Amino acid sequence: MKSRSDDPVVALVAAAGSGSRLGGEVPKALRPLAGVPLVAHSLARLAAGGVERAVVVVADGLQPDFERALSDAPIPWQLVIGGSERQHSVRRGLDLIGRSGPAEIVLVHDAARPMVPPSVVAAVIAAVRAGHVAVVPALPVVDSIRRVDSRGTADGSIVSEVVDRAPLRAVQTPQGFAYATLVAAHDHVARLGLEVTDDAACCEAIGESVHLVPGSRLAMKVTEPTDMVVAEALLAAFGEQVRRS
Numbered sequence: 001m002k003s004r005s006d007d008p009v010v011a012l013v014a015a016a017g018s019g020s021r022l023g024g025e026v027p028k029a030l031r032p033l034a035g036v037p038l039v040a041h042s043l044a045r046l047a048a049g050g051v052e053r054a055v056v057v058v059a060d061g062l063q064p065d066f067e068r069a070l071s072d073a074p075i076p077w078q079l080v081i082g083g084s085e086r087q088h089s090v091r092r093g094l095d096l097i098g099r100s101g102p103a104e105i106v107l108v109h110d111a112a113r114p115m116v117p118p119s120v121v122a123a124v125i126a127a128v129r130a131g132h133v134a135v136v137p138a139l140p141v142v143d144s145i146r147r148v149d150s151r152g153t154a155d156g157s158i159v160s161e162v163v164d165r166a167p168l169r170a171v172q173t174p175q176g177f178a179y180a181t182l183v184a185a186h187d188h189v190a191r192l193g194l195e196v197t198d199d200a201a202c203c204e205a206i207g208e209s210v211h212l213v214p215g216s217r218l219a220m221k222v223t224e225p226t227d228m229v230v231a232e233a234l235l236a237a238f239g240e241q242v243r244r245s
């Protein structure tokens with residue numbers, strides 16, 4: 001494994017989704033959490049964890065709104081227009097990162113995870129620096145899980161069976177990568193027209209293995225309206241701790 005002790009760290013923040021499940025007029029990444037847009041929270045946490053610059057992928061037409069939202073960001077950032085699917089947005093962000101300076105380590109983060117503790121960001125960076133080319137923060141699954149058979153039965157009832165949750169992990173962001181590996185992985189996936197769930201899965205498609213580090217409940221993803229309420233409460237209770245972690 002190659003050691004990457006001095007390599008610069010760039011974040012690719014995916015913020016081009018509409019956030020339709022959250023609802024409301026304002027796109028999700030621009031929604032205020034305690035008065036600060038989600039995307040600005042994300043950049044502050046990434047910077048505190050060791051990220052040196054960021055490329056933020058945004059929906060076309062919203063550049064002025066993101067420029068305002070990020071005017072106080074602690075690290076330099078650039079905007080790029082995203083695509084119709086998350087993986088297209090990430091690909092565009094990777095292209096800009098490659099054009100705009102040295103990049104050996106890239107952290108791909110969902111703007112929708114505004115509370116990720118800097119300690120998780122730092123752990124992901126440390127694992128990539130140690131030589132792992134694809135690193136993912138993950139947590140054990142706490143809910144009981146059932147698998148449903150979407151075909152159901154003749155009378156319309158849903159058929160389901162319990163799944164052993166012990167070996168399951170819920171995956172969070174930021175996911176950390178050797179830049180060249182992630183670009184090769186996205187090229188491969190695009191060439192074959194594969195649909196992948198996340199960037200780590202892209203890397204597995206070219207035969208790389210994924211290294212897990214512990215995630216955090218605070219790195220929850222804001223998806224539905226109740227998540228905003230939970231995020232507000234977490235920020236009120238743990239915000240200072242997150243800033244110092």
Ligand code: C5P
Pocket residue numbers: 014015016017018029057082083084085086087089090109110111112113223
């Ligand atoms: O839709 P979902 O919540 O899974 O999106 C995860 C992240 O990917 C969000 O931060 C969203 O803004 C981003 N995204 C994107 N481009 C898309 C779709 C989603 O950057 N086309």
